Amino acid sequence: MRRKRRDLNLLRENKDLLSDLPDDLLDVIICKLDMKDAVKTGSLSKRWRHVWTNYVVDLKFNHVNILGLKSKPRKKKLAGLDTVFVDRVDNIMKLRCEGNREKINSFCLQFPLGKRFSPLIDKWLNFAIGNRVETIDLDLSSNLPSSARYNFSLLRTVSNYEKKTLKHLRLTNCNFRGWSSSPKFGLLISLQLETVIISSLQLAKVLESCPLLEDLTLDTCCNLTELTINATLLKHLSLTNCCKLKEIDVIRAQNLVYIQLAGVLINSLQLRRLIECCPLLEELTLKRCHRLTYLRIGDSNNCTLLKHLSLTRCSRLMEIDVIRAPNLISLKLKGVSISNLQLTNIIESCPLLEELTLLFCNLLTYLRILESNNSRLKSLHLDRCSNLKEIDICANLLHTLEYNGISQWFSFKKSPRLVNVFIGKDIHLLNGDPLRINTLARDIPSIENLIFAPHHSLEFFHINDPEPVFYMRRLVLNVVMRNRKEELLWVKSILNDFPILETLELNFMIKSRKEMNEKATFDRCRNKRITKLEVNGFEGNQHQVDLLEFLLENLVGLRILAIGPCRKTYISFNSWVYGKANDKGKKWFEDRSEWLRTIISPLVHLEFLRIES
Incomplete structure (x- = not known):
């Protein structure tokens, strides 16, 4: 009994302590929590009931912070979850209405919701707009037909209030309603519509109401047939998969610096007129614009300010003429029929x-x-x-x-x-021989950082030179585990023949298919220069364990060991993706990770890399 009373008294004291915290500290605490946890603080004490409403100004509702799900629910599992989601959001919004803080910076709703939830969604939007919201993000991604989607009518909603504060609007998977322009769009800076049913006339009315618009993004707006741009301040224009859009009329766009057109039926003449109306254009990206037959940038009288040009799979594009582009910094051509002469002229x-x-x-x-x-x-x-x-x-x-x-x-x-070289996995030389490391060292004598992605790494190390010397500082290899003895041979080659190598990264790609009864042994080959070893795709099979032990025994200068079960695949020199760790790899790290600490020097920092992709 005495213990229970003591615990109750301690609990009351803790509650009092929470209630007595200064406002500045409350602000720090609430700002470090996500919205779901911030709302839960309302149950701590009477004073805390509405504390979160005074500090949470960014309202974000999604499957993670409302339902605790790692991924969006699929259509089959959505039944019932949408009602639970909506009820929880509505309860939070009711608590927010009771708070003293009026200002809302952003309202973000990301969940598959359809037309039947329109009254509640309208109510939440009205509340947000009435509290001077600056950003609205509605992502109602679902596979519903257009007739069952939510109908968004911002023109009507905004016109109910005198204050115009909305600066950023993003809509995904809904229908746009409204036919008249409104001065309440006066502060809108960015507009992004993705898979939205909106007509050309509706969009024109919206754009008329946005004198400050700087960023316009239209993605899969399949009802659009024409677009008129009369925006003095517009800087970024992105049109993607608007499959019926055939006419782009530019009246004013003197500040446009970025244009992306993908899957748009624009012809060469229309594109040239568009470019001519954009004297400040710096970046142009064209993808799958199959009506383009020629592209001309600049002329004999005018130099273009274009800095970045990217052309991807424009199947009918046969002529590329960059007459005067003295400021062009980057050029990307993918699936483009460009001739030797055209490329030479561009360069x-x-x-x-x-x-x-x-x-x-x-x-x-x-x-x-x-x-x-x-x-x-x-x-x-x-x-x-x-x-x-x-x-x-x-x-x-x-x-x-x-x-x-x-x-x-x-x-x-x-x-x-x-100094930096990335060799991709699809290297197949005509004579059938693999690309070897001594060939690389001979033809690129200045190489320091090498990422070698092919899966025949053993052949890569068949060195013909009697005394090869490689001046690489970083070496990344994909390792195919097949034969324990051969693997230790090429690792020994790395330790002996790379006198200034500092970082070695091994990415295991294929698990070994057969085990050897006897453990292969080699003489020690001490290496003091390699200070960092990174190992990815480590599953803990005997081949890999032997290899790791051999390295740790001989890398006497090692200071960092980074290791994890996820496979790492390089896409380019500065870009890579992680695969999903298999169950065997996860289990090994759960059961044996502490074993690693017993076999490494106290001077080595052990870092466990990601387990989930």
């Missing part, structure tokens, strides 16, 4: 070009950047240009090369600063 017309990406450009047979061009090229990405037979590049500033899916290998000795 010669763009003295500031720093980044060149060529993917699936199958008409190209050679790539030449001569010393006379005084090239400023810094990054070159070549991928699956199947007919490329000659590469002659003299670029003193080139520092990064990404090379994949090309049947020949070329020398890059004329690029003395080339």
Whole structure:
């Protein structure tokens, strides 16, 4: 009994302590919580009942913070969950209405909801707009037919209030209602519509009401047939999969700096007029614009300010003419029928070009950047240009090369600063021989950081030179576990033949299929220079354990060991993705991870990498 009384007294004292906290500290506490946990603080004491309403100004409702789900529920599992979701959101909104704080910065609703919840959604929006909301984000993603979707009528809703505060509006998977313009859109800066049923006339009325609009994004708005742009301050325009949009009329767009067109039926003449109306245009991205037959940027009288040009799978585009683009910094061509001469002319017309990406450009047979061009090229990405037979590049500033899916290998000795190299997994040389590391070291003598993605890493280390010397500081390899003895052989080669290597990263790709009865043993080969070892895709089978023990025994200068069960796949030099760890790998780290601490030096920092992808 005495213990229970003591516990009750202690509980009362703790409640009193919570109630006596200063406002500044309350602000710090609430701001560090997500909205779901912030709402729960209302049950701590009377004073805390409405505390969260004074500090939570960003209302975000989704499957995570309302239902505790890791992913959005699928259609089959949605039945009943939508009602639970709506009830919980409505309860939170009622509590928010009782609070003293009026201002709401943002209202975000992300859950598959249809037309039958319209009264509640309208009520929440009215409350948010009445409290001077600046951002509205409605993502009602669902597979409902258009007749069952939520009907959004911002024109009507906003006109109920004198205050105009809305600056950002994003709508996904709903129908737009309203036909008249409204001065209440006066502060709107960005408008993003995705899979929204809206007509050309409706959109025109909305745009008339947005004199401050800077960012317009339209994605899969399939009812649009024409678009008139008369926006003095518009800076960013993105049109994607608007499959019926055939006419884009630009009246004023003098501040437009970014244009992206994807899956739009715009022809070459319309595009040229669009570009001519945008004197400040810096970035142009065109994807799957199949009505384009030619592209001309700049003319004999005007220089363009364009800095970034990206063309992807414009199937009928046969002529690319960049007459005067002295400011072009990056050029990306993917699945484009560009000839050798056209590419040469572009390179010669763009003295500031720093980044060149060529993917699936199958008409190209050679790539030449001569010393006379005084090239400023810094990054070159070549991928699956199947007919490329000659590469002659003299670029003193080139520092990064990404090379994949090309049947020949070329020398890059004329690029003395080339230090970063990514070799993709699809390397199949014509003579059938694998690309070997001594070939790389010979043809790129300045290489320091190498990511080698093919799965035949053992063949990569069959070195013919009697005394090879490699000056790499970082080496990333995909490791195919097949034969324990061979694996230890090439690891020994790394430890002996890379005198200044500092970072070694091994990404296990395939688990071993057969175990060996006897453990392979080798003489020690101490290495003091490698300070970081990263191992991904570690499942804990005997092959991998032997390899890890061998490395830890010989890397006497090691200071960091980073290890995890998820497979890591490099897409480019600076981009990678993690795969999902299998059950065997997860279990090993749950059961044996502490074993690692017993076999490494106290000087080594042990870092466990991600377990879930």
